[in-house]
Amino acid sequence: MNTTYDVKLGGIQHRTDRETPTFIARWRVAGKPRSRSFRTKGLANAFLSDLRQAAKAGEEFDIATGLPVSTLARASSGPTFFEFAQAYVLRRWNASAARTRETDAYALLSLLPALVIDAPRRPAPEELREVLRIYALIPEKRRPSLTAAQTAALGWLERASVPLSALKEPHVLRTALDAISITFAGAPAGANTVRRKRAVLHHLLEHAVEQKAFASNPLDEIKWTAPRAVTVIDPRTVVNPAQARQLLDAVPKVGRNRGPRLKALFGCIYYAALRPEEAADLRLSNCTLPETGWGLIVLERARPQATKRWTNSGQTHESRSLKHRADKETREIPIPPVLVAMLREHIAEFGTAKDGRIFSTRTGGTYSSSAHSYVWQQARKLALTPAQVASSLAARPYDLRHAAVSLWLNAGVPAPEVAKRAGHSVDVLLRVYAKCMDGQQEQINGKINNALDM
Structure with missing residues (x-):
């Protein structure tokens, strides 16, 4: 890999001559012009901000791709958990009942904000859950326009999400299990809620096994006891x-x-x-x-x-x-x-x-x-x-x-x-x-x- 510290960041060009409005982020690496298209200005700004942070931190950039070395390292490890989970939900959409869709999404509202790296400028938890609920976890044709704050929250989550491969690690899976064991307010979650969310995580990882991301379901190797749920009717x-x-x-x-x-x-x-x-x-x-x-x-x-x-x-x-x-x-x-x-x-x-x-x-x-x-x-x-x-x-x-x-x-x-x-x-x-x-x-x-x- 040929790398360089010669990085010059440009601006954002708004193209309206296409069927879908496009925002193009521009920069140069070793004198070579680079560009990347985004559907919103917020995403383009977030991308340039990441490049700026990498340059300020003294990080090397790959000449061939124009991207920071750390970005390439994350990309080489396969999809992020966010990317895989989003694809999982959308792939199941047409064959699922409305309540199943809601159950899948509700579990991911706990999991996705928890399985992230310690990145700066983290949005508030409710902002992350909102953008997941109204935008990321529903089909593209049903998505609304996002505000600047929602766009920033989505961009942060996309960048900070851990690689799917990280879920091989027991400490990452325990972080996931901890996340589904509490409510959004931080109180202990009900036993039935925890069991439903764990079932969603397990099924998602089964799908990852099917896609050859894992040899076996890593969740099966974690010694964790689900809370006992009431499954019989109270005679009272x-x-x-x-x-x-x-x-x-x-x-x-x-x-x-x-x-x-x-x-x-x-x-x-x-x-x-x-x-x-x-x-x-x-x-x-x-x-x-x-x-x-x-x-x-x-x-x-x-x-x-x-x-x-x-x-x-x-x-x-x-x-x-x-x-x-x-x-x-x-x-x-x-x-x-x-x-x-x-x-x-x-x-x-x-x-x-x-x-x-x-x-x-x-x-x-x-x-x-x-x-x-x-x-x-x-x-x-x-x-x-x-x-x-x-x-x-x-x-x-x-x-x-x-x-x-x-x-x-x-x-x-x-x-x-x-x-x-x-x-x-x-x-x-x-x-x-x-x-x-x-x-x-x-x-x-x-x-x-x-x-x-x-």
Whole structure:
């Protein structure tokens, strides 16, 4: 490598004669003119600033490329962690659900600002997370224009990111694990959050193995114990049938519109064990609702809520395939007469949305999770005792689903059939959902007494 200290920095030329405006940084090395194009002036300024810092530090420049020796050393070690992680997210974008995209990005908001060298002029952590969230981790066509401060933060992160190869080192991986173990405010993160973020890091490194960057996943060699996450349902959250009926009867008393429109939706969660996002996309064409007897729901789609940034449509709700199921795969749930009647009454009073959805706002939209929560909390205050309201009993609408599955199991319905209706594997069902109902303790104790007296 031929090097020199003869470096003269120029300025930035703004070219407007191209399809995309371009900012060209110019400099000379050993008398030879050099240039590099950038999409923003901020990135061009940041690049020249790096060259200036290298020259002031007395660093040699490579004559062939015109770049500081340190820059070439970093480039020769392969992509940076930032470059690889960004490519990983964008490559998975089209095949991922909105919530998966958000989970990937949320993990990288912790990892990318942590896996950097100690470079000067480091932006504040919230500035780095912002530019990642709104720009670097979404497809190029959806990116907004950046402010000067955001451009500087992005440029700093691109330059300071450690090489991907550095993740072979145990101390670098421990830095990553430390980063995902705390919240953005510096407090210990919840066990489920830590486990999700570690899963993203592990999958990213598996992809690096596939790309021949590593012979094996370096994370597997780190002796680190993930925090224990709660994976079973707390029986204290599960209502019995009488409590469920009281809660459902209280829902229409909340507000003029939301409560009455949401009673049957909550009924679907309890009587058919639907997930809230499955009930949100339930359509009249999915239902068989006879005047008497049992009916049938054939689920086709779900309507989960996500941040607009991560959805395909740019809306908070969009229809997609059922969770853990292939596209166009369905799930059949026989429904009891009480739910059949509830749905028939709802449709008679409110009709359906233009696309056939049974549950919608007055304007045809989808109720948000916060709207569900508000109505539910008000219904709890109307239906439960003060002590129960203060407890975890049916604290969330989702707890109705847990109550439904627990009821079916305790009623003696075979586990494979319960799993089929609930949309789970038998293993997950028995590990997570097989819990007793509130108020069933005396019945169980009585059975034990009867056995002891034999």
